[in-house]
Amino acid sequence: MTVFEVWVPEKTVKLRIDGTDRDMERGDDGWWRLDVPDAGPGTDYSYVLTEHDSPLPDPRSKWQPDGVHGPSRVYDHAAYPWSDGAWTGRQLPGSVLYELHVGTFTPQGTFDAAVERLDHLVELGIDMVELLPVNSFNGEYNWGYDGVCWFAPHEAYGGPDGLKRFVDACHQRGLGVVLDVVYNHFGPSGAYAPMFAPYLSSAGANPWGDSVNLDGPESEEVRRYIIDSVLSWLRDYHVDALRLDAVHALVDHNAVHLLEQMAVEVDSLSVHVGRPLALIAESDLNDPKLITPRAATGYGLDAQWADDVHHALHTLLTGERQGYYGDFGSLECLETVLTSAFFHAGTWSSFRRRNHGRPVDRTRVPGHRFVAYLQNHDQIGNRAIGDRLSATLSPGLLKIGATLLLTSPFTPMLFMGEEWAASNPWQFFTSHPEPELAEAVQTGRRREFASHGWAETEVPDPQDPATFQRSKLDWSELGKPGHAEILDLYKRLITLRREHTDLTDPRLDKVEVWHGDQYVVMRRGRCLVAANLAAVPQTVSLKAVPSKVLLATEPGVVLQRDRVELPAETAVVVYAR
Structure with a gap:
């Protein structure tokens, strides 16, 4: 028997199974429910709103086998035969992270194909694998930040069972799994949840879409929706940590911020499952409050990305100074970030034309709370042609960058292929089926980079399948001259970091x-x-x-x-x- 439940506070809704609409019962809490004895796992279903005759997928769907516009399918998490019963988790402190995009990590672009390359990561010395978002989005391939189903893994990657097989395989090899999740906006196509209830805020929008309703009327259920998604990835998929995308775009004026509420419930789940669980924020605020313990009036997150470390290294190695790189590039700047994580810490930002950030207390905040990197999906993919450092830097400077990163006091993260100086770019790609949306993405991308001095002809078409194909890793490079030498250095650096406790000492004041x-x-x-x-x-x-x-x-x-x-x-x- 399956209990179907959906939150629709201001409309009437029916359940559709096998082409038949069934009445549901409304509770005082705005939730509609119906027990269906013969609807077991594998049953397709959808909801029909009174003001919308077309069937819509479940906002809390666990499985969308026919894409984000198709019906939802009943999925039983308890039925998966996990083999990681001996897994006790992986602590973020002391770990080396590896960021990858499932669709471009292998030629096949699936969870199962990625499993076949995990031994490479083990030999490299990686501790935790960080996946770019894998929840369902419209189209076949995408970076993942256009997701609209916040509980359902993308079917083209392998769906729910595929993600579980990947996590299971990682744990069997001693690898933790970090999942990138996006809760600051819904993607532009297939976002049906706001048709059911006030998931979006009337207060405004962020650069990627309408803001999510975190503090307006009916916002308690919206917050519950997000936190239940968080808990599901960690509990039902055995994921070890979440990277929270652009938390500065989470507009919340409640006394208890969503991030603090999230941290409290994740800590509770960690006790329940008996393994460490971590929350890592991406934030543009340069505010240590995110990683300050709750007892000290912080949000209590475990770590945050440290863009200033990237900017300091990138500008020093490349000489680039355009856009937000303008204040970076000096050896003094590098000294500041290596000892304090933030360069802008209540100081003037010429890019923002205002003071920005707050200082880090070097005696109390450990360096492992900052995830640092030479390259990541944003800092490569958001360049006009998606060029990696290996496209412009000499082998000597590449090695210097790797050495400074992997001997720093921070939690280092590599971007897939960085370890062998992969020669392929990693570009911005989409596969929107809607012609209007595809054209808007193409035009917007070219205008964005034209303002930075790039000719339109130099900016790849995100909708061109060749842009996606160019971004796939070429695994044949590993043993080739030049690439093998860089790979050997990364292995030696990670081994050295692990062998010498001085190199993993997180005390910034030391x-x-x-x-x-x-x-x-x-x-x-x-x-x-x-x-x-x-x-x-x-x-x-x-x-x-x-x-x-x-x-x-x-x-x-x-x-x-x-x-x-x-x-x-x-x-x-x-x-x-």
């Missing part, structure tokens, strides 16, 4: 950085990291007596009394007495 003419040195306990960014050799002061070289990105490093001779574009990690 990080010391100094710099000179195109060189920088970072001290992490007895481990010193020195990088020569110049195109000529340099002798760099270590302010300590090195005893041995732990890792060098190139041969030719020479240790002296309290200094080291570095070849051009070289980084070294040394151990000091």
Whole structure:
């Protein structure tokens, strides 16, 4: 027997099964319910609103086998034969993350195909795999941020069972799973939930669509909708952590913010399932309140992305200064982010034309609460042609960037293919079936980059299937000259990070950085990291007596009394007495 339930506070609704409409009973809480004894798992169903004759999918659908416009299908979470009973979870502190997009990680673009590449991640030394959003969206392929069904995995990837097989396989290999989720807006096509109830706010919109109703009339059920989705991914799919997209776009004026409420309920679930669960925010606010414990009046999230670390590294390595990169690029800036995470911390932002951010308390906030990266889906895919660092940087500078990231006090994250300097771009792609929406995306993308000086002919058409195909990883590159060398360095760096506790010490106030003419040195306990960014050799002061070289990105490093001779574009990690 299946109990069908749907929240429709101001309209009448019927359940449709096998072409027959069935009356439902309305409760005082605005929920309509009906028990159907013969509707077991696999039964297709939809709802019909009085003001809309066409059948609509369930806003809480667990399975959309025919896409976001089709009927929902009854799915029984308890029926899946999990084999990860011995899995005790993975702590975020000390972990190395790996971000991937299911559709472009392999030629097949499915959960099952991704499983076949997990051993590569284990050999690399990855601890947690972070998936870009996988809940249902319209079309076959997409970045995932246009999702409209917040409980149902995308069918083209493998649907609910496919995601469970992927998580199960990760856990069997000792890999945790982080899932990227989007609760700040619904996608532009197939968002039927707002037709049932006031899921959207009348207060305004964000850059991606209408804001979600978190604090207006009837908002309690909307908040419950989001938190139930959060709990479902963690409980029903055994996911270990969630990355919350653009939380600065969650407009909530309640005394208890949605993020705090979310953290409380996830902590409770963690106790129930007996394994650590984490929430990681993406935020444009540079506000440590997100990761401040609730006992200290924070929201109590476990970590947040640290864009300022990326910007500091990217601009220093590439020399780019356009747009929001304008304030970054100096060695002083790099020193600030390596010791404090935020560059803008109550300081002037020329891009925003105002002061931005708040300082991090380096004595109380551990570095592992900041997820740092050289590259990610946004910082590659939102470039006009989706070019990776490997398209412009020399091998020497690529190695320096990897060394600084993986010896930093933060939780490092790699973007798929970064570890072997993948040569393919990762571009913005969509597959909207609606001609009007497709044209709007094409036009908007070209206008956006024209304002940054890119010619329209240089911006790939997001709707062109070739744009999607170009973004797929070429796994044949792993053993090729140049690529294999970078891969070996990433493996050695991750191993070194794990072997030396000084390199995973999260105390920001224990990080010391100094710099000179195109060189920088970072001290992490007895481990010193020195990088020569110049195109000529340099002798760099270590302010300590090195005893041995732990890792060098190139041969030719020479240790002296309290200094080291570095070849051009070289980084070294040394151990000091």
